[in-house]
Amino acid sequence: MTTTALPTAAALALGDDALVLSHRLGEWAGHAPVLEEEVALANIALDLLGQARVLLSTVGDEDELAYLREERAFRNLQLVEQPNGDFAHTIARQLYFSTYQHLLYARLAGGDGPFAGLAAKAVKEVAYHRDHAEQWTLRLGDGTELSHERMRRACDALWRFTGEMFRPVEGLDVDSEALERDWLESIGEVLRRATLSVPEGPRSGAWTAGAGREGLHTEPFGRMLAEMQHLHRSHPGASW
Amino acid sequence: MTNTDWPLWEVFVRSRRGLSHTHAGSLHAPDAELALRNARDLYTRRGEGVSIWVVPSSAITASSPDEKDPFFEPAADKPYRHPTFYEIPDGVQHL
Numbered sequence: 001m002t003t004t005a006l007p008t009a010a011a012l013a014l015g016d017d018a019l020v021l022s023h024r025l026g027e028w029a030g031h032a033p034v035l036e037e038e039v040a041l042a043n044i045a046l047d048l049l050g051q052a053r054v055l056l057s058t059v060g061d062e063d064e065l066a067y068l069r070e071e072r073a074f075r076n077l078q079l080v081e082q083p084n085g086d087f088a089h090t091i092a093r094q095l096y097f098s099t100y101q102h103l104l105y106a107r108l109a110g111g112d113g114p115f116a117g118l119a120a121k122a123v124k125e126v127a128y129h130r131d132h133a134e135q136w137t138l139r140l141g142d143g144t145e146l147s148h149e150r151m152r153r154a155c156d157a158l159w160r161f162t163g164e165m166f167r168p169v170e171g172l173d174v175d176s177e178a179l180e181r182d183w184l185e186s187i188g189e190v191l192r193r194a195t196l197s198v199p200e201g202p203r204s205g206a207w208t209a210g211a212g213r214e215g216l217h218t219e220p221f222g223r224m225l226a227e228m229q230h231l232h233r234s235h236p237g238a239s240w
Numbered sequence: 241m242t243n244t245d246w247p248l249w250e251v252f253v254r255s256r257r258g259l260s261h262t263h264a265g266s267l268h269a270p271d272a273e274l275a276l277r278n279a280r281d282l283y284t285r286r287g288e289g290v291s292i293w294v295v296p297s298s299a300i301t302a303s304s305p306d307e308k309d310p311f312f313e314p315a316a317d318k319p320y321r322h323p324t325f326y327e328i329p330d331g332v333q334h335l
Contacts, residue, residue: 034246034268035268036267036268036269036278036281036282037278039278039281039282039285040277040278040281043281043285131277132277135273135274135277139270139271139274
């Protein structure tokens with residue numbers, strides 16, 4: 001795989017998405033509703049961490065990038081930095097993001113751009129993440145009254161973060177509009193089968209989120225970074 | 241971990257083509273589809289398998305320890321039932 005030619009901005013954007021979501025999912029360790037699901041979430045987190053390492057290593061030193069950058073230097077979507085919330089929130093975030101990531105990586109893998117090699121490997125991992133999120137969305141949405149209500153609330157709450165995924169990223173050669181069309185179609189279908197409706201709130205414009213790619217992040221991200229970085233900052237260069 | 245009412249499933253993993261499925265362990269899951277996925281995450285994450293079966297534990301009929309003697313004891317002294325009188329050709333791997 002030739003990785004030296006990866007466009008920096010795009011590699012940072014995709015790498016930070018994977019790194020930050022990986023950390024969020026890792027926060028479930030020891031807290032997941034059941035042991036089996038804890039391992040499932042940890043597996044997904046590790047897949048994402050592997051993708052982040054490959055992507056960030058092409059930009060610079062992976063440890064420096066992960067542990068020594070300030071909040072404003074991160075280029076991840078605001079969606080992936082949102083707190084885990086309850087299990088439904090985590091699943092809604094997974095559904096929105098992994099559907100996007102799967103559609104995106106499938107396109108990159110099918111092209112001959114600089115991300116083709118990386119995407120071809122990652123797309124199989126991400127297909128499983130997407131399946132995992134869809135399976136749980138169906139069960140929570142079409143489950144009990146309580147699980148339906150919680151899943152509905154989670155899908156609504158995260159909806160305003162979804163427009164940002166389809167803004168063009170420098171160096172990422174994909175048709176954002178077609179990507180968004182496919183995403184909306186897939187999400188609409190899954191929500192319909194889960195007896196949920198597609199949230200009605202705005203996804204772009206003044207009242208939505210969406211400046212993560214420019215380095216503007218939401219308030220919970222600072223606390224997440226502090227936890228993620230404090231060990232490395234307290235013991236620079238430490239290893240085991 | 242909280243206790244759940246999810247049923248128990250037995251997991252069988254085939255490690256390679258040509259070998260049979262072997263019992264790998266058990267897990268809790270709300271339904272068969274998720275049991276299969278949980279099995280994938282718990283028992284094949286280090287590349288152990290090419291195929292998985294999940295079976296509701298309640299569907300398994302097991303022999304009882306009380307029946308051990310009538311079930312198994314009589315087979316112990318019948319060496320003529322063992323195929324030990326054949327030469328195994330070179331290159332036979334799974335015997």
